[in-house]
Amino acid sequence: MTFPPTPPLFRPPLPSIVLEHPDFYVVNKPPMWLTHQGRGRVDVPNVLDYLKWELGEPELAPPHRLDRETSGAQLFSRDADAARDFFTLFKDRLLTKTYLTLVHGHPRWQSQTVDAPLDFLGLSESNAVIIRQGVVPGGKEALTRFEVLGKRVHPQHGALSLLAALPQSGRLHQIRAHLSELGLPMLGDKIYGRDPAAFVAFMDGTLSPQQHADLILPRQALHAWRLEFGWAGAQMRVEVPLSVDMAGVWREAG
Incomplete structure (x- = not known):
């Protein structure tokens, strides 16, 4: 054929x-x-x-x-x-996934574990995004480990950090919501990023040129980097190099 x-x-x-x-x-x-x-x-x-x-x-x-x-x-x-x-x-939970992400800011710590339950925040005057997750008492168990891999200052966008993220549970938007809780918004994130109005404007097709520029990337800066698991008596570890767009921003910050 x-x-x-x-x-x-x-x-x-x-x-x-x-x-x-x-x-x-x-x-x-x-x-x-x-x-x-x-x-x-x-x-x-x-x-x-x-x-x-x-x-x-x-x-x-x-x-x-x-x-x-x-x-x-x-x-x-x-x-x-x-x-x-x-x-x-x-x-x-016998398969470990490690992600790479680019965030705004420089954490004061080298590694951090966020153990904070997540659930839908619900629509309100302060939240116009129905799927937005947040730390909610009594929410679903969610634990993420973060490690700082590098810190740089971009000539246009300021302080940026490259983090490894290891989610120990699989909640909706877990990494992004926990980064928001830490005050480290992800580049390109229209829901949990620095502009709370970006997602609605994006969905309406009214995202302004300035909002586009502030996002830095047209998509969330999240990359599934490494998989580790046992298979047929062998231990598998597979890594996928950082995506071209994220690597480009990181290189510019060097």
Whole structure:
């Protein structure tokens, strides 16, 4: 069977395979791609359909999901048995995910653990975003470890830091919400960033040139860097280099 040229929907940068294993793939997911097709989002490219088209493997399935704006290491199981094994790894928290993120400011600490429950804040005069999470007493358990990997001063954007983030639970927007709690907003974050009006303006299509500039990046600066887990008696550790856009900002700050 001859496949047609890459459809326009699969626009560059394209997903690339970082590790091919008989049971799974680790793929570098580009920013602005969905992990799989969402409801009503046929206009947005998704990695699952691309890989099925590219590799001809109909049983591919993602045992976890990265947000559309998040780049980096994405797993895909190759058959039903592997999918079940990954389900167990995730359920029992036997798979460690480490993210890289760029934030505004310089923390006074080298490492920090945030153990703070998260839940929906609810719409109010101070919150116009229905999905915004925040630290709420009685919320869902959420724990994230942060480590400072570097501090620089960007000539235009001021103090920036590169952090590693290791979520010990999987709550909605966990890393971003905990960074907001620490007073370290993520670059490009339209919900938890420095401008509380950015997300509504973005959704309305009214984001101003100044708001675009203040975001620095058109997407949240979050990259899935490292996966660590046991598989068939071996310890797997896979890293995906920092995305081009985030690396560019960090390099400019050097």
